[in-house]
Amino acid sequence: MPDLELEFALALARAARELGVEEDLPAAVEPSALETAGDLSSPIAFRLAKVLRRPPASIAEELARRLEPPRHTAEVTVTGGGYVNLRIEMATYASEVVASALGWGEVVAERHDPGPKVVVEHTATNPNKAAHVGHLRNACIGDTVARLLRSQGQRVEVQNYIDDTGVQVADVLVGIRELGLSPADGEPFDRFCSRCYVEVFRRYEAEPRLLELRRDTLRQIEGRRGEVARAAKELTSQIVDAHLRTMARAGVGYDLLTWESDILELGFLGRALDLMEEMGVTVRVSSGALAGCLVLPMTEGETDPETGEAKVLIKSDGLATYTAKDIAYHLWKFGLLGLDFRYHPWAPGGPATSSAQAGDDDLDPTSFGRAGRVVNVIDQRQSAPQKVVREALRRLGHEPQADQLFHLAYEVVALSPRAAAALGVETEPGRTMYALSGRHGIEVGADDLLDAAVRLVRPKARDQRTAEVLAASAVRYYLLRFGLNSIINFDFDEALRTSGDTGVYLQYAHARACGILRRVEPVEADPGPFRLAPEGRRLVKQIAAFPRAAAEAAGSLSPSSLAGYTFELATAFNDYYEHTDRLYRVEDPSLRAQGRQLVDALRATLARSLQLLGLEPLERI
């Protein structure tokens, strides 16, 4: 399909060169803010005014005169004291747009170069309790980012890091093994663990001596051998299964599960520490507050942690911090460690998993890791440790990799006062948000939210499966439509709304298009030049904008921008639908063929857009 924005921009740049402009000014072109002015507009004359020392209006006039208009140009005008505008010849342009839309493939980008492999890490929910809505936001963002990158032809491997040797696992084990807590009848295991986690923290506060049990348990988990370590593996495996089921409900999947315990077991951490010692980037502290710790000084070349800040990698009790393991993990991600996991399928039809043991069903180790670029979807609160990981890579001499390590930071999900009150939190006047807290049981379970959404839409859905897809669409779209820098002030009514800017609205628009296509037989007649009312023109332009919208969302790793595009696409269609004649009543074969093709093009574009957002397009509701 012709990228008119690009072609117009290039034509303007050529015309500018004829005017004697040497430097490559970005010839900005965007959809016209004023529909009366045209379809595309450029303020380039304003920028040239300075260089050419002439009024913008006269430059714009000359640009317009010299411009070699791209195909499908109806007219070029100058307005507003210097804007150069292009009006599109819709009669021919619409045919091309429609044809392209019916041919959208897996890869949406026109020109693409697969480039280096991208590893996207997301979810990484502690495997000791049920996933809550904050974890679900992470997973939806990460999953959509992976889909967006793939839509641009990039090779992507999605990893879910399982932090199975952390202290949170020890907490739940204390509850089960030491306090004798057990699931109630019919209580899902992950939910039981959430409850257990809360209970254990209550007991810690009442009986601080229980913290001894926690330390012991953690030490035994880290020891990798013995009954407690086996119990930990059993517990975390069950929770991981629960998380995979929860995330699958929202359309989220993974290529590989990477287990922290394997990083320890296979000597990744040891190798990483050796490398850092060889390069002289770590320091063993002998005195002061950090005595006995192995640290990474935060100022390069600083060897005295007393005088500067330092990140502890190995604690004085000999146990590694999370950041130390993360450094080892990232060396592996980039293929810089010289070690590999073993790999085998986690479950039939599921992702692969790392493993410390060889097995009959081992997968090709060279097909995992070895990234040229890494995107970590981790909430904004972990920015500091993410910087440490990048800095460690840099100091180890891996500057290019450090530059290709992106922390995709996003803000957390908090509770609106209404939601907090609904969960039994004591609210205070004037306070607008309340943090989630797994250890205090203040949270919205991901499954609970999805269940609530299913109950809500079930009465109007044709069957249970449709209701589940609709529910997932509502929840997933809600979590994606906010910019990453926005804290989601979670509200049940907002999350479960089905009208307006929602996933359900998008699904309804798609189903409506499918309904029309079922009702109106394909027309054999040649549609000929398109005759379109304003609503039809807007719809064609919005369809044509899809590749650019996907590319921009992928380039800026911004699911919310694609969500915005998709909503506008659905809105353009509903507007068109309301303001054109019922297609089945249209007698003119050419108009009927045009109408059907346009609806079909919309259907294809909306479907592809929904897929990128991770919503399964519904043909009927």
Next chain:
RNA sequence: GCCCCCAUAGCUCAGUGGAUAGAGCGCCGGCCUCCGGAGCCGGGUGCGCAGGUUCGAGUCCUGCUGGGGGUACCA
């Protein structure tokens, strides 16, 4: 203390230096349903404050105010 993020309509949020700052929700009124209203149309003197840069600032810079987060031998 230092670092990061946020502040736009009653509420929740878009807005990539460009024309008259937009959506959704809620409220009022109307239309109607090729999918069964989860739809469409109309109703709007809002960019926290003060400077600065620019032909042009919601957008960039500085300061301030208010809110959130980080600054662990937690993750």
